[in-house]
Structure formats: structure tokens, C-alpha cells
Amino acid sequence: MEDASAAAVIDARGFVTGWSEGARRLTGYPAEEAVGRAARELLAEEVPPAAVSTLSGVVRVQHRDGSAVTLRVRACAVAGAAGAPDGYVVTALPPGEPETSLAGQAFQQASMSMSVFDIRQHYLRLNEEACRVMGVSEEVLLGRHFPDTVEEAEHSRGFNWHLRQVVETGRPCRYESYTGAPALNREHAWTTEMWPVHDPSGELIGTALAAFDSTEQYWARQRLALLNEAAAAIGTTLDLVRTAEELIDIVVPRFGDFASVDLLDWVLGAGEQEAMPDTEIALRRVAHGSVTEGTPEAAVHLGEMDVYPAYSAPARAIREGRVILSQAGEPSFMRWVADRNAHAPQGRAYRRGVHSMMAVPLRARGTTLGVAVAIRIAQPDDYGDDDAVFAEELASRAAVCIDNARRFARERTTALALQHSLLPRGLPGQAAVEVAHRYLPTGSAAGIGGDWFDVIPLSGSRVALVVGDVVGHGIPSSATMGRLCMAVRTLADVDLPPDELLTHLDDLVTHLATGDGADEVAELGATCLYAVYDPVSRRLTTAAAGHPPPALVLPGGTTRLIPLTAGPPLGVGGLPFEATELEVPEGSVVALYTDGLVEDRDRDVDHATDELCRALAVPADSLDALCDTVLKAVLPEEPSDDVALLLARTRALGADQVATWDVLPDPAHVAATRQAATEQLSAWGLDEAAFVTELVVSELVTNAIRYGAPPIQLRLIRDRTLICEVADGSSTSPHLRRAHAFDEGGRGLLLVAQLTQRWGSRQTPRGKTIWCEQSLTPLF
Template identity: 70%
Template sequence: MERVAAAAIIDAQGRLTGWSEGARLLTGHTADEIVGRPVAGLLAEDVPPGVLAARSGTVALRHRDGHRVEVALSACPVLGPGGEEAGHVITATVPGPALADQAFQQASMSMSVFDLRQSYLRANDAACRLLGVSEESLVGRFYPETVEDAEHSQGFLHHLRQVAETGLPVRYESFTGTPAPSRVHAWSIEMWPLRDVSGELAGVALAAFDSSEQYRARRRLALLNEAATGIGTTLDVVRTAEELIELLVPQYADFASIDLLDWVLGEDELPMIPDGALTLRRVAHGSTQEGNPGVAVHLGEMHGYQPSSPPARALQEGGAVLGRTGEPDFDEWLAERNARSPEGRPYRVGVHSMIAVPLLARGTTLGVAVCVRSRHPEDYAPDDAVLAEELASRAAVCIDNARRFARERSTAHALQHSLLPRGLPGQAAVEVAHRYLPSGSLAGIGGDWFDVIPLSGSRVGLVVGDVVGHGIQSSAT
């Protein structure tokens, strides 16, 4: 395929007397600069003799900026009044594909052209690389014959036929791979009708853009939105940890666990992270395999992490730590886990990547979350660490809120019980018995009070009152 690029007029003496806009674009010379000059000044090398005789052929020109431009020339003589040659009209074409054709062939996205029977007419380089075949092996073949994914090809073929039948463009998103988000390959596909010079529908063109990164970014955002509404629905430490597990498995991990420092579940606050081996309590875990087969630590059990293990490093460093097969710390951690639970073969087979992230809230370390991948084919990557830290941060705040609530309630109960009377002053008017039943509020305490007041004349005042509100402040008041 050739494209006419330029035209010029040369007189009998070889001087340029006419210069087209295409010639300016091809050589960089304007008409003011070039008209009247010898045409030989444009040549990058001597013209081959055969070109002069045949009045056509390939000639090398010199661009205004110095680079070489090869063009195919064709000369048509211009006759004078007596029939003699008075000059020539020269047309120059650039051999090879036109610029638009080059743009199609070299586009970074996959582009193809089909006839109305869904057979290939063209396929650019990106499409051929994607399919692993040459354009010559595709042209003329029915689309379903060229792909192995039958399910994906059926939807693709449906849209090709839809455009061919309706003449209307279609834009949609297509997915290949397994349902796990990390394995899904997303494509943004646009198909549009092609019409010939008469306006008749002649084919269907398509462009497919790999939108996997955008799809995964949307999935990460959706996961964060789920975390905002699904974590912290109760003021219970263990339940909050379970809600985080439910969010992580199976979307983000094949197995996940939450281990908390023991003081988080108690009344005393000891936020310091000790040196050496760390001991934590397992409060929640979950697996893609029903029943968590082969789990190494059971719920409620205390267990330790060696200082070099990814979970211990995450606690010490205050950030997510990634591990994968072949790394000494990961292999040592996995071997130590398998030694604790040798029957846990369903868990350890295929484990190739993990991420440990600390649970940090208000500057205090509460514990660590561990996520493991075995069925997910992709290792955890740095962007997964960012997501894990964000999810862990939101969960940690909710766990800390539950911890603070439990601690405040325990403190308020202790205060209230300390205020209950050990006995009543004696008096002759009545016999008095008392009993206190805590309120049904979440805090579990209130500002209720009573008194027995001896009065003159063998009388007594029995008084019951209530301070508005609940909690420590009401009890103290």
C-alpha cells in the first residue's frame, strides 16, 4: 500500500518551478526556499540510471534537517507549444504502509478487524503477541477456531455478531481466569462497525485494552468499603477479629489468622512489645478449606513467634512484612508451623506467599494479622501490603474501641460495687432489706442510689434516686 506524499514541477534545465504542501511535509523545505533551485540539491545520492530511463523508481532525498528520506518517484513530461519536453511533473510516494496503517499495526492495545462472518481480516502486532500466532495464520479463520477459552469466546462471538447485525458499536468489560480477584484478567473491549464507500456494512473492528490493574484497584477499593461497614459492628474484641477474617478469606487470602497480645483481652494495659520470642493468643482464623484442616494453633491457645519470623518482624517494625517461598525467614516460619501440626498437610501443600501486618491503633500495638496464599497463584506484592495495612488499621481501631469499652465497663463495675453499702444503720421504725440489680444498658451500670433516713417521732425516710446517664461518670456522681 502506497501513499502520495508530494508533487513538484521541474523545468527543462532541472530547476524547481512548483512545490506542493506534501513536498514541504516530506522534505521540510518551504516553497519560498526551494522554488528556483536545482533539483539536484535535494538528492542524498546520485540517481540510479534506470530511474532516468524508466522515469520511475526509488530515490534518496535529503531532508532539511539532514536525515535521509527514500521515496518512490514517478515523472510525467510536460510538453511545450511545439511538442517538445519543457519539464516534468514529479510525484513522490513513501513506500510501505501509510501512517494510519502503521498506527494500527504498532498500537499498544490489541486491535483486529473481522468480516461479517466473524473471520479475521486483520490483526495488529499486539493481538498476534497476545494469541501467540502470526497475522498470516489468523487471516481468514473463524474467530472461535483461534482461541482455547470456549466460555470467553462465546461472549466475544456474541458481541461480534451483535455489531455485525445491528451496525451499532458495543463497549463492555470481559474477564478471563478464575473467580479469585488476583487471577482475573480484565479487558475493556470496544467493537464498532466498518462501512465501505457506499455506506454498506463491511466488517467489524475491535480494540481490547488490558484493564486488569484498574479492575484490581476497584476490587481493593470495594474491599475497603466492605471493611468500613462490616468491621466493628459490635463492641466485642473477638467478634471484631472474626469480622476481619470474614473479609480477608477468600477474597484476599486462602488462610488468615488474628493473634492478639494477651493484655488486650484483659483488664491491665501493658502495651510494650517484648524483645525475643513473642507470645500471643489466637482469637480468630479462617480458611478456604472448610473446617480449617490442619490448623497449627487452635482458638484461644497461646503460641509464640520467633524474632526472625515475618509476624514478629511486623510487630517490631510496625509495618507489613511479605514472605515467599525461597526466602529464609519464610521457609523457617513455615517449617516451624508444620512441625507444630504435622497432620496439617492440606494447609502446607502449595503455600507460596504470606503477609504479616501489625494491628496498630492510637500508637499502641494490639497484635498481628497473618494472611497466607496457596490456591491464589500470585504472590503478595507491595500494593497488597498497602491494602493489608489499611484493612488492619481499620480493624485495629475497632478492636481497640471494644477493648477500651470492656476496660471502662470493668472499671465502672468495680467502682459501683465499691460504693454499695456493706450494711444499714439500725433504727426502730422499720426493718430494711436491700438488693441492687445493674441496669440493662451496654455499660451495665448507672447512677441509681437509695437511702434510709431516721426521722423524729419514730419515723423513717425511704429514698430512691437516679442520676441521669450511665457509666463511670454517673456512678461517681
């Protein structure tokens, strides 16, 4: 045997029969004191009887001076004549002696941490990498119980539990953990393979393990998981600021201890993209977050502008369009920290302990929107190239969501401005009804809808009430709504009955959906409700095209829906519309609304309609207050569609405001009719209007006698204006034309048009009516 090694021979009974010089040097026992003794007496720890074969590995031997010596031993059986073990040759190397066998050298030099334990979790062997991780030499750990060599922690408990499981089950296992190590300055991810070790007879004599440092793979999985989480967590709304906050929630605390999002100012407004300056860049802070409550690292308050100098990482990231990494010790980094500290609130340093910073440009569709900044303070690792790749991918996803929110906000602002410009800003003066209205644009991702309402004065003191809804959302719907709104006003000026007006409107929508302007129509179809109220007869005539029926509140508080024969939505074409006529008492309230008030995904339409009727019956000081009551009671917290509500309280013109005469179809009766009209004006105290009224009555009655058909009727209405109407049984409408010098006729209507404010004609079931209005304000 070599002098560097120690050897002993032990017989089958466990007694020492041979002892080398190397054994003497290691233990202090000379051969004469060791030979003949039981091997167990030379050990510093108890082992089972006849367990000499287990002396392969690490044992603790009692030195002659009383101390304990830890040795790495190997036992080799010596066969007798019958083939049975007749003894053992035990060789030992002191810990720290180099291995000479190939297997031993491979174990020692493995790049992974490898260890061997006995069945009670005592160290038997460690390689060089395991010693480096533990931060101590092999001699310190050999023979020691594993829990005694590490701090009490969840990881160490889990590690030891898995070691015991290998012994108890005899099966290998894998243990994955993320923890620190005594000799490492940061936490690492470990994948540990543990397996049982058996002797040639199959008896379990220990456990072995190999621990792989899988930190890079762990962080790669974490980054991938963050990207997957970001795909679902960022962009849940089309609110730009909320989207930036969602990005911060992803970054902090798993990727950084502090993060901020700053955007170029034009991104937050409705302006166009501005040229990027070559020097300092002004950005507005929209979101930031920190692992520390109160975000003490922020030198800029939310919503404030800040100027980033050209050398700073955020400004460079925006100009160069790439991720900029900056670490402690770099001149630009230290200069930046000093600049931030100078801008920090009094008594609070901007950066304490920050050692790494990353600035990532927010770019979407070729446009730079701003920059995201992340810093590390408590996290020990500096940002690296892998982190930059991850941050660039995360920022690109967030930037697309921010750009979507910007585009949505811009389109919403444009659509809302367009819609407000098309809706009536101030309702026209008229005496037929008192009105109040509300229009609430939706805040949903679908965008502004095409709801509208209108109040249109008609001839004879009548008034038209209109509500409509274009299918779809956004600018196309608003544009189509504007077309329909103008079309309704034009058709109302012709004074068509409600059912005929909807027929013409249906033709228009069909034409828009099939003609050259099809792309400008949001979607095929629209709904409309058109109602005409006559304060003289107190009759309400209503027709609907796929629209919810109006509600009627009688003066006593009784509320009901007006039964309508609902026609198809506009744009279907080919189907008729029917009008419903009923007499309503003075002081009744008619409620017209769009379907957004009562229809929603999560509620029953009939139940919502009942709530509407109950809310309309609640006493209110004014129609405006009643509008608020209805919306509060019926509208959901987050409506998914636009809502238009129009309330009209009916008025009536009494008999003292209307005078009617039947006219015989004889020119001789024109003078008597003219005289009767003059006397009525005197009774009303309108003598100043008598001269013009005599001329108008004379011309209109004469034309009706000459060109019309009986019955002929004259009616004067004293309202905000003085209205003169002449009805006859002919459906032929007159046309204004300029008479030539030698024409005998043709000047009557021209004279009427010049003397009055407005004039026109309307078809009636029994013929036509020619009407004109005079201002009751003196002209001179």
C-alpha cells in the first residue's frame, strides 16, 4: 500500500487482523494496539453489528488522543474457500486527498453540485462544485446531518423531506426550488435529481443527488409567463391611462422595483404626431408604481410634464428606437441620478440604492408614443441582454394597446363632436309642448352610437317629435345619423304624415346601403319614431320604424305604452308603415326614447320597460328633474349603448285662440270673409295686423274659390304668430312663380310670400291646406 493511504484487515467477526503504517498515522494507534480489537471500538459513532460492509463512504474514527477523525473509506470483501466473505480489506483516504480513480475524478470535477448522503441524511461525499455552493470545505461537512448545515427555512425543510422520501420509498425524485445558498449572493433556481444508492446485495445504503443551477431557464420561463399574463392583463379597457397602469402592474415587483410610463403630449390630446426633437424631450407622466408604498422613487407627479435631457436613457431610447440599459458606475447613469435628485421633492432622494435602469421606447405601427422606465433597487441582478429582449416584447404589446386606446379616444372625440354638432343645441320655440331631453353617449369599447332626437315646429302650431337610432357605432354611425336627421327635417318641412314620412325615409336608408355611399353607412338599418302633436285638436299621431313605442303619462299619473303597429326598421324596404292616432289630455307627458334605455345584455326588456313607466309616474318639479329621475331609475350603471330621452308635456290652444269660417265657393263672399277676419283680429287686439291679414285672406280665399274645390274653410290661429289657413277639397298644390309684365294672374302667392314670414301647403285626407304666418311684432 502507498504511504499516503491507510489500510486495515477485518475478519468476518469484525475484529482487526491487519493494520498499516498509514492507519497508524491517521489514528495514532500502533499495530500492536489495534490488531485484535473489535473494529467497532475504533469508531467514534455507533454502527449496527456485522455492518462492516457499510463502511464504504465516510466514517468517524476515534483517534488515540480522544479526538474524532473523519475518513473516506472503501471496504472490499475477501472470499474464503467456500466463496463466502471471510473478511474485509478497508482502505481510507483522509478528506482533501485527491482522487486517483477516473470515476472519483469525474465526480469531483463535475460542473453540477453533487453530494452523497447516508440513509440518515449525513454527508458522505461532496464534489468541488457542492463545496463551492456551500462555501465550506468537504472536511467541515462530512458526517454532519444536513439540517445542521443550513439555516431553518422552507427550502431546507423541503430538501430534507425529499431526501427522506428517497430513503423511505427507494425511488428517485426531482425537487425544484428557488432559493439562495450559503456562498451565493443572490437566489438561484435549482433542479435537483435525487436517487437511492444500493450495495451489490440490493440493500439501500445511501442517497445521492445532482443539483443543476437552472436560474437562466427559470427566468426565461418567468419572462414567458409574464408575457402571457401581459397579453391578458394589458389592454382590458380602451382607457389610455388605465392601459399604462396595467403595464406598471405587470412590471412591478417581478421585473423591477420601480417603473414609470411617460408619453409624448400629443398622444394624450387630439393633435397630430409631432416631429421628434434632437435635444431634450418633454414627456408627461401617466403612470408609475413601486414596491415601496407611496412611490418615493418618483421625482415627477402623475400628470406632470418633465423634460428629459438628451444624454438620459429615456431620451436616447425615444430617439434611437431601442432599449437603453444603464448601470451604476456609468457616467451617464450617475449624471442622471444627480439630475433626478435635484428634481426630487424636498427631503427625499430620487434614487437610493438603485443600481440598474432600463428605458424602453413605446412604439406602435411605426410611431413612437413615449417611454417606459424600470429600475432595480432591492433586486440584486443588473438588467441584461435577455431582460432587454423581454422588455422590448412587453413594451411592444403595451404600446399597441396604448395606441389602440389613443385611436379610440380620438375617434370617440371626433364622433362625439360630430354628433353634438348634429343634435339640436337649443330646441326651437313653439307653443304645442314643453320639452326636456337627455343624451348620454356610451363609454363602451364599441364607440359612440347613432342615437338622435329632434323637435320640429310644423304649420298650424303643430310640432313633430322625433327619436332615432342608427345601427352601429363610431364616426360612420354619427355621419349616417346626421344624414337621417337632415332628411327627417326636410320631409317634415313638406308636412308629410308620419307613416308617409317613414316610407320616404326608408327609401333613403335603402339607397344609402346599396349605392355609392354604402361604406359610409355603419351597418344596414336604423330605427325611428316620428310623432306629430296638434294643440288645436289635441291629437297625437305616431308611427314607428322598428323603434320602441313611446310612453304616455296622463295628468292623473296613469302611465302606459302607446300601442303601435310597429313597422320594420329603416332599410328593410318593401313593407308599409302604419300611423296610430289618439287624443291626449292637456298636460300629458309623452316619453320618446332609444332602445339603449331599456335594452341590455343582462336584463329583461319588459322589466326595464315597467321600471320606465313607474319612474315616469313619480311626481317631479319639472321635466328636467323627471329626466334625471328616469335615467337614475332605469339606466344600468355601465350602459352598453347610447341613450336618448325626450319628454314632451302637451299644451292645448283654447277656443279663444282659434277662429274658423266655412266659405261658400262664390267670389261674392270674399269681402264678407275678409270683414269677419278683420273683426276677429280686433277682438284679439291685433288691429295692427289687419291690413296684411285682409290682403292674405283675400288672395288665399279667392285662389281657393277659383282653382280649388269645396268645401272651403278659413281658420285663424293666434299663437306666437298669427296663422292664417285656407283649406279646400282639391289636392293640387299651388306653386310660387314670378308673373310676367302682361300676365293677369300669378301675383297672389308672390304677394303672400312677401308680406308674411312663412307660407306653405300641406296635404290633408280631404284635400290641401294653404297656410302662412305673420309676426305679431310690429314691422314698423
